[in-house]
Amino acid sequence: MFIKLLAFSIFISVNIYAEKISYNGYRLIRITPTTENHIQLLDSWEDNPNFDVWNRIKTVGEIVDVVLSPSAFEKYEPLFKLANLKYTILNENIQNILDAEESSMRRNAQNRNIVGKYSRYPEIVNFINNIVFDNPDIASSYSAGNAKTYENRELKVLVLKTSTSVKSVWLDCGIHAREWVSVATCVYFIDRLIKDFRNGDQMATNLLGYYEFHILPIVNPDGYEYSHSTSRLWRKNRRPNSGSSCVGTDLNRNYGYQWMVAGASNNPCSDTFAGPSADSEVETKAVEKAINDKLGNWDAFITIHSYGNFWMVPWGWGKPQIPDYNDLYAISKIGADALKSVYGTKYSIGSPANLLYAAAGGSFDWTYGIAKIKYSIALELRPGQGEADYTFGFVLPEDRVPSVGEETYIGLKTMIDAIRNLK
Template identity: 35%
Template sequence: METWSRTVVLLLVITVTCSALINELPPGKEWPANNSVKQPFDDDPETTTILILSEKEPSNPIAEHLEVEGPEETIIDASLPVLRSTSPESRVDYTGAQIWKVSTQNTNVRGVIYRLRRRNLISTWGGNQSSIDILVKSNAVNNVTRVFKRERIPIEVVIEDLQQRINEENPPLDPNEVELQNRRGHRMTWKQYHRVEDIHGFMDYLAKTYPKIVSVNSIGKSYEGRDLKVLRISDGKPTNKAVFIDGGIHAREWISPATVTYFINQFAENFDVETDDIKNIDWYFLPVVNPDGYEHTHQSDRLWRKNKKPSRTTSRTCIGTDLNRNFGYRWGGKGSSGNPCSEIYRGSSAFSEPESKALSDFIKSSSANFTAYITYHSYGQYLLYPWGYDNAVPPDYKDLDELGNRMASAIRQTRGSSYQVGSSSGLLYPASGGSDDWAKGQGIRYSFTIELSDTGRYGFILPTSFIEPVARESLNGLRVLAAQVAKL
């Protein structure tokens, strides 16, 4: 088990009385230095080559681009204004843009959606084997409506004005909540989506308040220089298993960091009275894997997905890599793009991005006994296990499926939310280079991607009233996993 430095403990200045059951953490080695571990890349020759998308229509364009949200940048019709702004001072305005749910049962729908995307009239949000959610740009609503009517493809308008929904998503706190923040000593409330500064401040607060069980360290820096802060909750027992949980890989998925910080708060504030299943685990939390992109969604473009590291094409610079296509297990395959302007751009090589590399460096070099890895995303209400890179499953998939279904049952019993369970590629679509595949490839027994609420009514723009209910039911699912880890 990884131990913690006496240096860190000496820096903590607030002393709090803790239960006698919580032992002092013994001194030990520092967390591994960032970039200290060489990463194993797949032997496939594609891992050393940037593959540019062909002009040929893919055989399954919906599956290939299913996770793309926001304006598509691969091909731009010069007659149409582009939603995304390049000015850091201005915000992207989605007034009049709509979200539609489209059935994929019609044989023509894949080709129609592909062609509309190529003309920069729509982009895709999410979906599954039976339907897909698309964003229709404001100046294209009439044209796209005519196309779907002509092709006799039924649609359901889920959001009539996307900007209005964005404006209503994250209202300011009332004065009573603000006053409570001041008394509490941190600004986290789970009644609002918070900025990175608030999240990191909350983590630091817990480390100062509960120094015998909580520690915080930066495992690296983002492209723009923000800390990648990991918080550990542990009673220091050398027999403990370890679980790593992250959120915020995709910038626009605000419910993910909110849920992960909810877990942190519950375990830290109530550790004395938690079950042995929780106490016998070293918990590692990285709430915001992509802090640059996350801040960008608060400041400029609510629907930004990638990180913020620029990449050059032959003609221009495009911003960002999809961090969940950048991990080094079967990197460069299905469901990822070699085009730097694509929303599912996989990066120039496996672990080319500082954020994904820092995460992998830490897990590989840690002496913690990592038995589970869970990464929280949104949306769709899915509990997914490997593999994502192709329609295949690992040898122990039955164990993963059984555990996943028990977790889904606990979630459903909380407030009735139904989560589908299955392999990423089988239940949804192939997506290579994902963090869950990589974690499983490292020998971490239980590796899951959890797509949080909802199923499409709000999509990525989930109102703050959902934060606590979603986090609470997710915590009950996490307790099932903890009980399983405790049995090993």
């Protein structure tokens, strides 16, 4: 086992940095819409593949961060001026932060322990396999949906449970390819929960005594690998679209509940392309099958994204308040307060449609609306607006991973235990 792992690590360290698309000269700009016409204009541009919105378009007075290539900046700058749409340049060349991220990863490449790192898909599969091998009393794994992605990768789910586990909790990460800190946080959660359980931590013991955890660290392995090997800011999966040269579907717009109602695109070139139909993607179907296979047994569904520091409850598709809103808000506050106690990181609580923007076809709307999992929760991890790291956006430096993992683990563990105590 050790020899195989060592050889694998050497292979990864040699091959982890394939030639990538350069973002040299790409600017990160901050736009401040001051009229409804500005919002409509931004909405009309959002589908354009050369207008990469990092934090979505909300309402008048709310900032919108956008990445533009040199040619795109030449195109849009006159339009900004014509519309009197104010903007500032936050970063003249985002390749600099990508280079810094890559440099930090190179320095850590020889470290075989992937916890606290931005690891590749094969490393994470190997990590899960080793956990199952080393912890046969509590760990097992399966392939969600017994299916393979377009590029022939499996969706590897780790199960952690004891002989007394009666109910289930689902945790997934990495539905959007470029959100690397999400994937790293799932890995951290796995490692820490096992260590706490082995060390006799009371809360971890109680949790594994009652719940079986199903943890899928990478919902979108094809897109995730592509974001490592080729295009750092890739978001969608990698399945080609019929009749278009543009590749990929936004998996968090593809779930078959209120599909295409809001915040999703029918343009295959858009980052928010919802797919040719609801539930069209292998990854979507695989997660739905895994949930349906234990329907009625789930106490919580948690999906982790980045970025913005948001602790969210349904709905994503629109602003109507769910019947269980007060219960979900209260349980979320317990988690967010516990997270804040670690490093002081503040999270806003509420629904995506009210905190951010309406976006239909999301996984936690489906689990709440169709699978009837009451405690369906979505997190947007660091960095949050007002923090020193905010302009890193999706390219959060790797050395922040352990801190993000720790605070998120404490927050989620505390929230899940509060759900358990409701029984």
